[in-house]
Amino acid sequence: MQKLPFPQTHIFYGGDYNPEQWPESVWPDDMALMKQAGVNLVTLGVFSWAQLEPRPGVYTFEWMDKILSMLSENGIEICLATATASPPPWLAKHHPESLPVDADGITYWPGGRQAYCPHSVAYKESAAALVRQMAERYGRHPAVKIWHINNEYGCHTDECFCDVSAAAFREWLKKRYQTIEVLNHAWGTAFWSQRYGDWDEIHPPRRAPTFPNPTQNLDWRRFSSDSLLDLMNMEKAILRELTPNIPVTTNFLGFWKATDYWKFSQHEDVISMDAYPDPANVRLGAHVEAPLFSGGELALQSDLMRSLGNGAPWMLMEQAPTAVNWRNVNVPKGPGLMRLWSLQCVARGAGSIMFFQWRQSKAGAEKFHSGMVPHVGVENSRVWREISGLGAELKRLSPLLDAKIKAEVAIVFDWESWWALEIDSKPSMDVRQMEQVARHYAPLYLGNIAADFVRPGADLRGYKLVIVPNLYQVRGADAENLSRYVEQGGTLLMSFFSGITDENEHIWIGGYPAPFRKMLGLVVEEFVPGQENTVRFDTGEEFAADLWADVIHLEGAQALATFTGNFFAGAPAVTRHRYGEGNAFYIGTRLTAEAMSTLMKRVTDEVGIQPDLTVPAGVEVIYKGKYLCILNHLPEAVTVTVAGTDLLTGGPVNPVIEPLGARFVELA
Numbered sequence: 284m285q286k287l288p289f290p291q292t293h294i295f296y297g298g299d300y301n302p303e304q305w306p307e308s309v310w311p312d313d314m315a316l317m318k319q320a321g322v323n324l325v326t327l328g329v330f331s332w333a334q335l336e337p338r339p340g341v342y343t344f345e346w347m348d349k350i351l352s353m354l355s356e357n358g359i360e361i362c363l364a365t366a367t368a369s370p371p372p373w374l375a376k377h378h379p380e381s382l383p384v385d386a387d388g389i390t391y392w393p394g395g396r397q398a399y400c401p402h403s404v405a406y407k408e409s410a411a412a413l414v415r416q417m418a419e420r421y422g423r424h425p426a427v428k429i430w431h432i433n434n435e436y437g438c439h440t441d442e443c444f445c446d447v448s449a450a451a452f453r454e455w456l457k458k459r460y461q462t463i464e465v466l467n468h469a470w471g472t473a474f475w476s477q478r479y480g481d482w483d484e485i486h487p488p489r490r491a492p493t494f495p496n497p498t499q500n501l502d503w504r505r506f507s508s509d510s511l512l513d514l515m516n517m518e519k520a521i522l523r524e525l526t527p528n529i530p531v532t533t534n535f536l537g538f539w540k541a542t543d544y545w546k547f548s549q550h551e552d553v554i555s556m557d558a559y560p561d562p563a564n565v566r567l568g569a570h571v572e573a574p575l576f577s578g579g580e581l582a583l584q585s586d587l588m589r590s591l592g593n594g595a596p597w598m599l600m601e602q603a604p605t606a607v608n609w610r611n612v613n614v615p616k617g618p619g620l621m622r623l624w625s626l627q628c629v630a631r632g633a634g635s636i637m638f639f640q641w642r643q644s645k646a647g648a649e650k651f652h653s654g655m656v657p658h659v660g661v662e663n664s665r666v667w668r669e670i671s672g673l674g675a676e677l678k679r680l681s682p683l684l685d686a687k688i689k690a691e692v693a694i695v696f697d698w699e700s701w702w703a704l705e706i707d708s709k710p711s712m713d714v715r716q717m718e719q720v721a722r723h724y725a726p727l728y729l730g731n732i733a734a735d736f737v738r739p740g741a742d743l744r745g746y747k748l749v750i751v752p753n754l755y756q757v758r759g760a761d762a763e764n765l766s767r768y769v770e771q772g773g774t775l776l777m778s779f780f781s782g783i784t785d786e787n788e789h790i791w792i793g794g795y796p797a798p799f800r801k802m803l804g805l806v807v808e809e810f811v812p813g814q815e816n817t818v819r820f821d822t823g824e825e826f827a828a829d830l831w832a833d834v835i836h837l838e839g840a841q842a843l844a845t846f847t848g849n850f851f852a853g854a855p856a857v858t859r860h861r862y863g864e865g866n867a868f869y870i871g872t873r874l875t876a877e878a879m880s881t882l883m884k885r886v887t888d889e890v891g892i893q894p895d896l897t898v899p900a901g902v903e904v905i906y907k908g909k910y911l912c913i914l915n916h917l918p919e920a921v922t923v924t925v926a927g928t929d930l931l932t933g934g935p936v937n938p939v940i941e942p943l944g945a946r947f948v949e950l951a
Contacts, residue, residue: 287530287552289429291596291634291684294677295324297359298638298655299601302350303334305642310350313642314357316656320667321674325354326600326637328364329434330396332413333371339409342416355426362532362600362637363427365417365518367410368434369396378405384445386489395648397439401510402451407517414521422526430526431600432518432533435557441541442507444487453482455506469787470498494708498788504702508543516550534600535591537584538717540705543698544591545738554592557601557639558584560624563614578627578903578916579728583721585631587696590736594687596634599625604638604666608652615653618665619943622673623914626945629677630905630912634684636677638670679930680947686907690733691892693746694724695754695765697739703756703788704780711812713830714780719752723778725876726883731894731904743768747890751777756784757791762798769802770863774890776883777803778870779833780810795833803869804840804860807833811849818856818872820844826878828856833871840869843882857882898923902940911948915940926951 297317302310317325328335328347336342354361372393375382381403383391391398399406421427442448460466463479472478477496479485488495488503519531530552535544537556548554560580588597602625605615616624625636643654653666661667701716727734734750739761743749749768754777762782769775782796791797795807811832819825821843834851840860845853858869868886887893896904896911899921903914910930915921923946924938930947940946 284549287528289530289553289596293323293681294629294684295360295598295635295637296320296674296677297322297324297641298326299329299640300325300327300350301330301640301642301644303331303346304644304646307346307349309642310353313656314353314359316661317359317641318357320655320671321678322359322641322655324360324362324428324635324637325641326362326364326431327351327354328366328417329431330366330369331364332366332369335366335417336371336413337373339373339377340412344416344420347421351421351424351426355424359426360428361424361426362429362431363417363421364431365410365414365433365522367413367432367518370399370406370409374399374405374409378403380445380447381405383440383443384448386444386487388444388489391440395439399440400443400445400448401440401507401514402443402445402448404447407514410514411517411521414518415525418522418525422522422529427526427529429553430522430529430531431555432515432522432531435534435536436511436515436547437508437539437541438536441511442503444489448510449487451510452487452503452506453485455509456485456502457482459502470496470502471787471789472496497703497706497708500706501699501703501788504541505543505699508541508546508698511542512547512550515547519550532598532600534598535588538587538720540698540701540716544587545698548591553598554588554595555598555600555635556584556588558599558628559601559603559607561610561614562606562616562620563612578624578914579721579725581624581627582631582728582903583724585628585633586734587736589632589688592632594632596684597632598635598637599628599633600635600637601639602637603653604655604657604670605653606651608649613651618669621666621669622676623916623943623945625673626676626680626912626947627903627914629680629683630903630907630914630947632688636673676931679933682930682949683907683910683912683947686910688733688905688907690735691747692727692732692734692887693737693741693743693749694720694734695739695749695751696720696736697754697756697761699786700739700754700756703784704753706788710780710810711831713813714753716753719778722873722876722879723750723752723776723883726880728903729880729900730884730887731896731898732887732892733905740764743773744771747774747892748887749773749775751775751781753778754781756786756788757782757798758786759798766799766802766862769865769867772864774866774868774886775802776868776870776886779831779872799867800838802860802862802867803858804838804862804867805855805858805869806836806838807871808836809834811851814849816849816856816872817847818844818874818878819847820857820881824881826881827875828872828878830873831871832856835869835871840867843868846872896923896925909950911946911950913940913946913948915942915944918942920944
């Protein structure tokens with residue numbers, strides 16, 4: 284799918300700007316402060332629909348005309364939102380059928396945001412009319428750099444169970460299956476007397492007496508994600524028609540379960556993300572059983588964004604300058620942490636560093652969410668000093684825009700498998716997709732080994748190692764792709780409960796995990812979840828294991844570790860199998876973080892993947908072409924000696940990196 288370029292000569296810096304929340308007398312002060320802080324891009328109009336269209340068909344653009352002119356005159360470019368994320372109350376008044384309904388039949392009313400059914404004709408017609416008005420009015424404005432479609436699709440309303448949505452679901456199913464007989468087979472409706480004789484008998488998975496049909500549930504998740512994508516593409520089509528040279532984006536939410544970002548990313552010109560890691564989780568020691576210590580969560584999300592965009596610069600569309608408002612306890616980012624995390628995103632591919640929001644609100648649900656300009660003002664404000672300091676530094680890091688990260692490791696991630704894994708009625712509902720991803724990612728992050736995220740059907744030939752944290756559901760062609768990678772010389776590491784069902788949520792018959800049985804050289808007889816155990820490696824090391832255990836029989840693989848307890852004591856827990864020209868490793872239990880690090884180092888050493896720079900634990904190192912990025916997540920200074928030019932100072936590199944400090948080095 285053809286994408287528009289998003290040319291950049293410098294890193295964009297700014298945030299959501301909501302001037303309608305403030306009297307016009309404040310706007311000139313905003314312009315002056317933005318220039319002082321180094322702001323060169325603002326997101327405008329995200330929640331402005333009621334201001335732009337106070338009554339149906341009555342548009343009041345004069346205030347936005349004025350603010351666009353002011354921004355442009357001050358050299359600030361605009362990421363212009365289509366304002367469709369939060370309909371005004373009049374839509375619900377005139378079209379109550381436009382409101383979303385949950386699985387229990389409860390209607391969600393105005394008063395918050397995202398109060399719309401994705402299938403409502405009234406919502407779509409009103410949104411399309413607003414987008415057309417926006418594009419016609421501002422599409423030729425020289426300051427409009429990019430369109431921001433809607434906002435955080437699926438954040439609050441990711442599905443709707445109303446009758447209109449039910450009808451849309453049936454149409455989606457007709458396109459997918461063509462005949463009711465094919466659907467009955469796919470859904471396994473011979474079980475529990477669920478066979479359908481007509482499309483009109485099918486409903487969304489509303490509240491049922493017991494477990495609803497799992498394939499129905501899975502298709503509902505596919506349908507709901509596709510419905511949000513259809514909304515985005517509806518707006519994109521209007522923007523392409525009227526502003527064919529302006530790229531589009533919509534802001535993602537990291538690893539967000541409701542929406543398949545592999546699909547969404549194919550329809551965006553630029554990838555963008557909102558990131559809100561919790562500053563309360565910054566202790567290095569926290570990685571022992573919650574493996575992503577300071578910066579780890581953000582690194583994980585950043586790597587996904589870079590992967591979704593095939594390595595192109597992505598936008599950090601939102602982050603908090605300090606505290607958010609929506610956790611039970613909202614811990615602020617301590618001195619230096621906002622800067623460190625922002626620079627970490629730059630190191631991992633971001634070309635824009637933005638915040639929510641510019642000026643901290645004085646009213647509304649997010650009035651305690653921090654802003655670049657805090658309630659206390661800019662005088663004697665730590666937050667403002669850090670905001671202004673970061674703006675100055677980012678101007679010196681533009682050379683990183685064209686530099687690429689070359690990863691030798693790929694992590695397989697699939698949204699549909701995530702949905703299927705966490706549908707109810709499993710051997711253990713404690714097996715969670717993101718916990719598995721984090722547990723496999725952590726040793727790479729801690730070891731400063733770069734990784735891309737890939738779909739299971741991706742071309743894997745450029746990677747030395749492919750990691751599959753969990754792929755519970757897998758299509759036959761994707762299983763063949765992974766097996767072929769190993770057979771042709773690749774190395775793959777897979778963990779338990781993978782390769783269990785096909786795309787219809789039917790068990791792959793032939794012994795678990797049937798699609799990977801030959802590649803792994805083993806068969807799993809049964810699962811034993813929920814018990815603690817110990818595994819003993821062939822090196823003599825012993826580690827704890829919990830959550831899950833596979834009862835494994837070897838069919839050519841060798842055991843690298845065995846269980847020491849339970850009725851399967853002595854049976855394999857971790858295996859290695861030579862398959863074709865490559866090797867496949869398998870982990871049949873959940874290992875501790877220490878054990879995962881030990882095993883991951885063994886595997887990466889075997890394939891020749893090692894960090895190029897030895898640093899203390901807690902120091903992050905990223906190579907981007909001829910540039911080296913070093914980030915110190917520790918509360919104490921560290922010494923790292925490298926030769927080159929410091930991009931932030933223009934001089935030699937100071938080897939002593941302060942606590943929460945960073946170095947960006949052009950290598951000699």
